[in-house]
Structure formats: C-alpha cells, structure tokens
Amino acid sequence: ARPWQGAAWYVPCLASLETLQELCRKENLRCKSIGITNRSLKSYEVEYLCDYKVEEGTEYYLVKWKGWPESSNTWEPQKNLKCPLLLQNFLSDKNEYLSRVREGKALKVRNHVKALKPAVADYIVKKAKQRIALRRWKEELNRKKNHKAMILVENTVDLEGPPLDFYYINEYKPAPGINVINGITTGCECADCPAEKCCPKEAGFILAYNKQKKLKIQPGLPIYECNSFCRCGPDCPNRIVQKGTPYSLCIFRTNNGRGWGVKTLQKIKTNSFVMEYVGEVITSEEAERRGQLYDNQGNTYLFDLDYDSDEFTVDAARYGNVSHFVNHSCDPNLQVFNVFIDNLDLRLPRIALFSTRTIKAGEELTFDYQMKGSIDLTSDSADGLSPSRKRIRTVCKCGAVCCRGYLN
Numbered sequence: 001a002r003p004w005q006g007a008a009w010y011v012p013c014l015a016s017l018e019t020l021q022e023l024c025r026k027e028n029l030r031c032k033s034i035g036i037t038n039r040s041l042k043s044y045e046v047e048y049l050c051d052y053k054v055e056e057g058t059e060y061y062l063v064k065w066k067g068w069p070e071s072s073n074t075w076e077p078q079k080n081l082k083c084p085l086l087l088q089n090f091l092s093d094k095n096e097y098l099s100r101v102r103e104g105k106a107l108k109v110r111n112h113v114k115a116l117k118p119a120v121a122d123y124i125v126k127k128a129k130q131r132i133a134l135r136r137w138k139e140e141l142n143r144k145k146n147h148k149a150m151i152l153v154e155n156t157v158d159l160e161g162p163p164l165d166f167y168y169i170n171e172y173k174p175a176p177g178i179n180v181i182n183g184i185t186t187g188c189e190c191a192d193c194p195a196e197k198c199c200p201k202e203a204g205f206i207l208a209y210n211k212q213k214k215l216k217i218q219p220g221l222p223i224y225e226c227n228s229f230c231r232c233g234p235d236c237p238n239r240i241v242q243k244g245t246p247y248s249l250c251i252f253r254t255n256n257g258r259g260w261g262v263k264t265l266q267k268i269k270t271n272s273f274v275m276e277y278v279g280e281v282i283t284s285e286e287a288e289r290r291g292q293l294y295d296n297q298g299n300t301y302l303f304d305l306d307y308d309s310d311e312f313t314v315d316a317a318r319y320g321n322v323s324h325f326v327n328h329s330c331d332p333n334l335q336v337f338n339v340f341i342d343n344l345d346l347r348l349p350r351i352a353l354f355s356t357r358t359i360k361a362g363e364e365l366t367f368d369y370q371m372k373g374s375i376d377l378t379s380d381s382a383d384g385l386s387p388s389r390k391r392i393r394t395v396c397k398c399g400a401v402c403c404r405g406y407l408n
Contacts, residue, residue, distance in 0.1 A: 021067055021069050037067070046083045047128075049062065052116050053114060060075045061076055064125075089127075093128070145168070145321075148246075149249065150249075172280075182344060188231060190236075193207075194237070202224075205222060214271040222337075222349065224339075225238050225340070241352045245275040262322055267361050270357050272354060274334060276321065277314065278351075279303070279314040279320045280318070281312055282315055305348060308347055328368065329366035330396060332356065
C-alpha cells in the first residue's frame with residue numbers, strides 16, 4: 001500500500017554509526033552524512049585520537065580513522081600523524097581531565113610501557129565524539145536557519161551533546177486546525193514608510209521603530225509591521241522582526257547548573273530586535289495536557305499567547321529556534337513584545353525579544369519567564385526543574401542582585 005501523500009515519516013535508525021560505516025564500505029556505497037566519501041573510501045584520514053602510550057622510547061597514538069568503525073582503530077607512531085589540531089585537542093582533553101581529578105602522572109606498566117589510565121582515555125574519546133557531534137549540530141542549525149547571522153555551539157563544561165529530541169524551525173508550527181496566517185490580502189500603499197496610513201496607524205497604534213530601526217514603544221504595546229501585500233520593499237524601516245535575528249549567537253553550556261544558554265557574539269544596542277520565540281502553536285487545552293506530562297519530566301517550554309485572550313500556547317519543547325535555549329533572569333537584558341505581520345488575529349501574535357540595554361559581545365542573553373506572555377515558561381536551561389504549573393516553587397539560579405529567589 002502506498003503511504004498517504006504528503007505524510008512525513010521519521011523512523012530512528014537503530015544501527016550505530018560504526019555499523020553503518022562498515023556496511024557502506026562492504027557495499028562500496030558513499031554517504032557523506034556518516035563520513036563515507038570517495039576520498040575516505042580510498043584513503044585514511046584521522047578522525048580523532050583515542051589513547052596514548054610510549055613503547056621502547058617511541059610515542060604511539062591510538063587512531064580512529066574517519067569513515068571506519070572503531071574495530072579498525074590502529075596504533076600509529078606520532079611521526080606518522082599529520083593532524084596538529086587533533087593532537088592539540090587530545091593533549092588539551094587529557095590535561096583537562098587530569099586537572100579535574102588531580103592526577104598529573106601517567107600510569108607505569110611493568111614492561112616499562114607508559115600509558116594513560118583507562119579513565120583518562122575514555123574521557124578523551126568521549127570529548128572527541130562530543131566535539132564531532134556538536135560540530136555536526138552546528139552545521140545542521142546553520143543549514144536550517146533562514147537568517148544571515150551564524151549560530152555557534154560550545155560546551156567546555158561537561159560531556160553533554162546535542163539535545164536528542166529537538167528540531168530547529170524558523171516560524172510557528174501550527175497544530176492541526178490552527179491557522180497562523182489569516183489570509184490577509186491588503187497592505188499599506190506607502191511609497192516611503194511610515195506614511196499617514198501605514199500598517200501601525202491602520203491598526204490604531206504608532207510605528208514601533210525610530211529612524212535607526214530601534215524600538216521606541218513601551219512594553220505591553222503591540223508591534224504592527226508591514227506585510228507581504230504592502231507596497232514597500234524589503235528595506236522598509238517597518239520590517240525588522242520578519243527578517244530574523246541580525247546577530248551571530250552561540251548556544252553554550254553554562255557552568256552553574258543551568259544547562260544550555262545563549263550568548264551574543266556581537267554587541268547589541270539598546271532596544272534592538274534580537275530573536276523570535278517560536279515553537280508549536282497548540283490550544284490551551286492541549287497545553288494543559290502536555291503541561292501535566294512535562295511536570296513528570298521536570299521541564300516545559302509552554303508560552304501562553306495571552307495578548308488578547310488565552311486560547312493558544314506556544315510549545316517549544318521539541319520544535320523551536322535559538323530562543324529554546326535562552327535562560328531566565330530576574331534582571332534580564334531581553335523584553336517580550338507581541339508582533340503582528342501577516343496574521344492580524346489578536347489571539348496569535350508572534351513573540352519577539354528586544355534588548356533592554358546595551359549587551360556586550362560574549363554576554364549571555366536572558367529574559368524574565370514571568371514577563372507578560374511568559375508566565376508559564378521553564379526550559380532545560382533552568383536545569384530541568386519544575387514548571388510554574390506545579391505547586392512546588394522552583395529555585396532561581398540567575399544570580400542577579402535583585403533575584404526573587406524563585407522562577408514562579
């Protein structure tokens with residue numbers, strides 16, 4: 001029987017990467033996503049270094065070959081290795097582990113062979129695999145994003161790799177029966193926005209941006225941007241949120257138990273658009289059901305769209321963008337605003353995050369989970385603790401001077 005046309009089926013592969021690589025080699029097949037290319041079929045390339053030993057005065061490294069299963073690992077003398085960066089990573093990971101466990105000497109074996117302790121070698125392999133996994137995740141995120149700015153990934157804290165059940169999206173993913181585009185068929189006739197009858201004025205509000213394209217309205221007021229039917233072009237000063245984040249950002253592992261976080265790699269000026277909060281758009285009834293399931297898991301990403309009513313919720317648990325990883329702070333540098341562009345349904349605003357002050361390059365981005373529209377939001381960035389739906393109060397780890405002590 002033929003599957004339903006248009007259906008998307010996702011079946012997880014139960015075979016390991018090494019098994020798939022070995023099968024490809026036996027059948028002489030190429031698969032770039034698992035490292036089997038024409039080049040790797042015909043030559044050997046070091047993927048990472050697994051272990052180290054000194055035998056009869058010669059230094060050897062255990063090599064994992066790219067595109068080959070671990071059963072094909074071989075010991076190679078250092079003079080044969082032409083991979084200075086991988087050698088540097090190996091030594092860096094070894095020293096990091098030894099400094100953590102306060103062991104500075106290699107283990108001496110009876111036959112005068114010096115070798116790393118198994119625990120050290122195991123850690124080095126795990127770090128190498130993590131580094132590869134995070135690099136592939138970074139590449140995937142940058143393939144899927146629809147804006148020019150880059151997304152980087154960094155973990156110098158622990159062995160945590162990419163989230164297993166997270167899918168990057170650029171815009172709302174509506175549940176069946178929910179229409180996030182209400183079929184708007186008209187736009188402004190401005191040749192040079194903003195004119196007297198530009199989109200914000202038609203909606204009964206003022207233009208949200210000044211001439212420098214920075215926000216000039218107070219929190220709580222909506223933003224009405226020009227839409228796809230407007231006469232103005234892409235350079236219109238009333239098209240900001242719809243262009244996506246203009247800043248390169250880094251998803252990084254925090255060192256104080258808050259899981260993943262997000263930091264900016266560029267300076268962000270006050271009142272600048274930073275990113276949208278996107279996810280699945282579901283009904284409040286479905287959000288209540290999922291909230292109970294999330295309670296058992298200890299986390300949730302439910303964001304109530306309560307600008308005009310409380311009918312819909314955004315759930316970014318499985319589907320979302322960089323905002324999925326933004327942490328809470330009681331003294332945040334981001335503020336939530338409701339935005340309307342191609343959908344004027346007041347029940348379904350888009351959620352935009354703007355800077356509340358100048359944010360330095362390298363600084364973590366945060367917003368207050370108790371801001372209007374985000375009262376029911378808790379992420380794994382908050383260390384997977386209980387959501388605000390639960391009676392148990394969640395301890396806040398933001399570290400701000402004005403910290404309220406709890407997330408809810």
